[in-house]
Amino acid sequence: MTRAQVVCELIAVQNAGFEPGMGNGPDFPVNLQAAETRAATQDCASRHLKGGHVIGPPPSQQ
Numbered sequence: 001m002t003r004a005q006v007v008c009e010l011i012a013v014q015n016a017g018f019e020p021g022m023g024n025g026p027d028f029p030v031n032l033q034a035a036e037t038r039a040a041t042q043d044c045a046s047r048h049l050k051g052g053h054v055i056g057p058p059p060s061q062q
Contacts, residue, residue, distance in 0.1 A: 013039050016035040016039040
């Protein structure tokens, strides 16, 4: 997995409602899994990647 792929996946789960800054509370695993499920419906490769770098938000937020 490349750095760009990791960044893309992180952006996807954040856009799906996951907040990584919320710490490791008791809801952490459930919240992350729910966001991953929502993000899985979107195509990470279509999220404005250029030259391996994220250059903007997903198209749904422009």
